[in-house]
Amino acid sequence: MRHTISVLVENKFGVLARVSGMFSGRGFNIDSLNVAPTHDPSLSRITAVIKGDDASLDMVTKQLRKLVNVVEVVDFKEGQAVMRELVLVKIKADARTRSEIMQICDIFRAKVVNVAHDALIVEVTGDEGKTSAFLRLIEAFGILELARTGQLAMRR
Amino acid sequence: MKNTSSPSPFPQPELGREMNGADCVVECLVREGVDSIFAYPGGASQELHQALARSGQVRVILPRHEQGGSFAAEGYARASGRVGVCMATSGPGATNLVSAIADAYMDSTPLVAITGQVYSKYIGKSAFQETDFFGMTLPIVKHSYLVLSAHDLPRVFKEAFHLARSGRPGPVVIDIPKDVQQARFRPVYPGSIEFKNPYINEVHHASDDQLKQVLKLIAEAKRPVLYTGGGLISAEAHRELRAFAEKVNVPVATTLMGVGAFPETHPLSMQWFGMHGAAYGNWAVDQSDLLLCFGARFDDRITGDVNKFATNSKIVHLDIDASEHNKNKRVHLPIVSDVKYALGRLVELAQATKFTPPDNQAWHDQIATWKRDHPFDSSAGFGKSNHILPQEAVATLYELTKGDAIITTGVGQHQMWAAQFYRFDEPRRYISSLGLGAMGYGYPAAMGAKVACPDKQVIDIDGDGSFVMNIQELATAKIEKIAAKAMILNNQHLGMVVQWEDRFYGSVRGNTILGDQSNVGSPDNPSGLYPDFVKIAEGFGVKGRRVIRKSELREAIQEMLDHDGPYVLDIIVPYTEHVLPMIPAGKTVKEMILS
Numbered sequence: 073m074r075h076t077i078s079v080l081v082e083n084k085f086g087v088l089a090r091v092s093g094m095f096s097g098r099g100f101n102i103d104s105l106n107v108a109p110t111h112d113p114s115l116s117r118i119t120a121v122i123k124g125d126d127a128s129l130d131m132v133t134k135q136l137r138k139l140v141n142v143v144e145v146v147d148f149k150e151g152q153a154v155m156r157e158l159v160l161v162k163i164k165a166d167a168r169t170r171s172e173i174m175q176i177c178d179i180f181r182a183k184v185v186n187v188a189h190d191a192l193i194v195e196v197t198g199d200e201g202k203t204s205a206f207l208r209l210i211e212a213f214g215i216l217e218l219a220r221t222g223q224l225a226m227r228r
Numbered sequence: 229m230k231n232t233s234s235p236s237p238f239p240q241p242e243l244g245r246e247m248n249g250a251d252c253v254v255e256c257l258v259r260e261g262v263d264s265i266f267a268y269p270g271g272a273s274q275e276l277h278q279a280l281a282r283s284g285q286v287r288v289i290l291p292r293h294e295q296g297g298s299f300a301a302e303g304y305a306r307a308s309g310r311v312g313v314c315m316a317t318s319g320p321g322a323t324n325l326v327s328a329i330a331d332a333y334m335d336s337t338p339l340v341a342i343t344g345q346v347y348s349k350y351i352g353k354s355a356f357q358e359t360d361f362f363g364m365t366l367p368i369v370k371h372s373y374l375v376l377s378a379h380d381l382p383r384v385f386k387e388a389f390h391l392a393r394s395g396r397p398g399p400v401v402i403d404i405p406k407d408v409q410q411a412r413f414r415p416v417y418p419g420s421i422e423f424k425n426p427y428i429n430e431v432h433h434a435s436d437d438q439l440k441q442v443l444k445l446i447a448e449a450k451r452p453v454l455y456t457g458g459g460l461i462s463a464e465a466h467r468e469l470r471a472f473a474e475k476v477n478v479p480v481a482t483t484l485m486g487v488g489a490f491p492e493t494h495p496l497s498m499q500w501f502g503m504h505g506a507a508y509g510n511w512a513v514d515q516s517d518l519l520l521c522f523g524a525r526f527d528d529r530i531t532g533d534v535n536k537f538a539t540n541s542k543i544v545h546l547d548i549d550a551s552e553h554n555k556n557k558r559v560h561l562p563i564v565s566d567v568k569y570a571l572g573r574l575v576e577l578a579q580a581t582k583f584t585p586p587d588n589q590a591w592h593d594q595i596a597t598w599k600r601d602h603p604f605d606s607s608a609g610f611g612k613s614n615h616i617l618p619q620e621a622v623a624t625l626y627e628l629t630k631g632d633a634i635i636t637t638g639v640g641q642h643q644m645w646a647a648q649f650y651r652f653d654e655p656r657r658y659i660s661s662l663g664l665g666a667m668g669y670g671y672p673a674a675m676g677a678k679v680a681c682p683d684k685q686v687i688d689i690d691g692d693g694s695f696v697m698n699i700q701e702l703a704t705a706k707i708e709k710i711a712a713k714a715m716i717l718n719n720q721h722l723g724m725v726v727q728w729e730d731r732f733y734g735s736v737r738g739n740t741i742l743g744d745q746s747n748v749g750s751p752d753n754p755s756g757l758y759p760d761f762v763k764i765a766e767g768f769g770v771k772g773r774r775v776i777r778k779s780e781l782r783e784a785i786q787e788m789l790d791h792d793g794p795y796v797l798d799i800i801v802p803y804t805e806h807v808l809p810m811i812p813a814g815k816t817v818k819e820m821i822l823s
Contacts, residue, residue, distance in 0.1 A: 130555075
């Protein structure tokens with residue numbers, strides 16, 4: 073099972089290392105990890121998607137709360153939060169395939185952010201279902217590069 | 229129930245006189261009540277030593293190896309309950325502290341480790357004696373600091389000592405670059421500290437509802453057992469434990485970390501259980517229908533195969549660290565609480581509700597039978613051997629000290645025999661590296677304990693393997709006049725590994741003989757004994773004596789006890805003894821080896 077947890081931390085030296093080190097040291101599997109400052113520059117938010125059952129999620133939460141620089145830990149249950157991810161994908165595209173790719177982009181409200189002779193860079197945001205559906209469709213054209221933020225979450 | 233508290237209500241910050249960072253560090257130590265530290269100087273910590281020399285308010289003990297100094301700081305902390313402090317220079321000085329920091333993390337020992345660091349401008353440049361000590365110790369600290377401005381020092385030290393000693397105690401590292409030690413400034417000492425993490429600020433007290441549930445479970449139980457660990461000692465809750473156990477009439481089995489939290493000569497005591505613990509303790513836990521685990525963590529050396537541990541028991545797990553709940557073992561009733569509060573409150577609630585313990589005479593009779601038939605010495609048979617047996621040496625020490633000594637140990641067979649054949653009626657008397665299992669811990673820890681408790685007899689019961697690992701500390705003991713004594717159970721082998729070789733590896737010796745393999749020393753072959761510990765001690769200016777003959781044992785131990793200074797007693801024992809009982813790793817009580 074996949075869980076999304078949101079961890080508010082003090083924006084201090086080594087905090088990310090403490091959090092990621094705890095994940096690896098205690099044997100938890102991370103699918104994605106996102107870190108950035110919040111509107112309060114003294115705080116950062118870490119959003120992590122973790123594979124595991126409820127028991128191991130309970131352990132993750134408790135271990136995180138023990139870290140001195142952690143301010144808050146929220147384990148989002150299904151439907152409690154808005155989940156979004158931003159994906160940048162470079163797709164192989166020539167004159168023949170370009171318009172078909174752009175049609176798919178339209179359907180997914182994805183944005184073409186760069187065009188070259190042989191490729192397009194597309195930006196798509198959405199929850200996990202949408203981004204993976206988009207990537208599945210686009211795969212046939214040839215994915216040259218992929219970068220994603222990892223899941224972000226905010227309580228409804 | 230969760231209360232938020234800061235250490236004291238409204239104390240005001242205080243502006244200090246102008247000084248440099250190193251002087252401020254010393255001032256912070258004095259403010260935290262530190263009387264002694266174990267510190268080895270070097271380029272990056274020299275300023276701190278200069279400041280300590282200027283101040284003269286803190287006793288600085290120079291170990292002969294940073295590992296010895298840091299184990300000594302742990303021994304000091306374990307014997308006294310106060311925060312132990314060790315200090316080293318950057319790079320190799322700091323890396324030598326790693327074992328003690330890891331040990332303090334495993335055994336929840338309050339320790340502050342201060343390290344010098346290279347000038348901040350050189351950090352990350354692979355400068356001489358630079359290591360990323362902050363990064364290196366992340367997995368083994370409760371918290372850590374790299375101080376980049378001298379102005380942060382007063383707050384950092386106040387936080388560090390608070391974190392080291394509060395909640396579940398543990399090690400805190402403070403890494404201080406040399407330019408921060410040299411910076412001139414006027415420090416502001418904070419009146420109080422507050423953490424942004426609400427969990428750290430909370431005082432954890434069990435609710436009355438939870439505790440009443442515990443009493444209800446006890447009232448319904450037929451075969452209850454209290455399983456108590458090191459948390460009882462950290463929390464200074466031994467009196468409350470005794471009052472509670474007597475009130476509810478439940479037998480107590482401790483872990484090795486918890487030895488002494490409940491008097492081992494008490495009728496309700498089943499001493500300690502686990503891999504080499506009392507058979508009766510293991511059977512009682514296995515057959516219990518209610519297991520009250522207080523301040524312990526279901527370590528694999530306690531549980532064996534955790535899925536087959538106490539399978540018929542309802543388990544209550546009370547601990548101050550919520551992350552221990554359901555970590556190794558699923559429990560029925562997890563309670564987050566300071567154990568001293570919980571036990572005190574349980575007794576109050578029991579009195580208020582006129583609690584009377586159920587009649588579990590059959591259970592108590594069963595335990596009494598087990599205790600009678602399977603005491604620790606049932607397989608030892610001292611009388612039958614012509615040689616001094618290691619168990620006998622410990623039992624004799626117990627008798628001659630009347631049980632009133634602080635015992636430290638190295639790691640191995642002697643560590644188990646020390647716990648089996650010395651009986652501990654008070655906490656902070658059995659000091660040993662239990663979670664980490666760090667050889668070489670015994671003698672430096674004994675020095676630290678002796679510094680903390682100068683009026684107590686402190687004896688390191690050690691093995692000839694472990695003792696050599698920090699033998700250089702004899703110099704510290706001599707020069708610093710620390711009368712810590714070492715009683716070596718010398719069997720010329722790495723005894724515990726040999727025991728496993730004998731039991732599980734067809735007695736093939738894989739680098740477990742410590743002397744010349746073609747002339748292995750023993751009580752029957754004194755010419756092969758290696759090394760000569762008495763001569764080594766003599767080289768350090770420490771009195772030593774070797775004893776081989778059984779007839780001299782008692783008198784030799786008495787001489788060690790009477791000696792006014794450090795002492796090495798080298799007792800030659802056969803290597804053929806095994807520590808029993810034994811539950812092989814990962815197995816269950818049913819597979820316990822009794823003979």
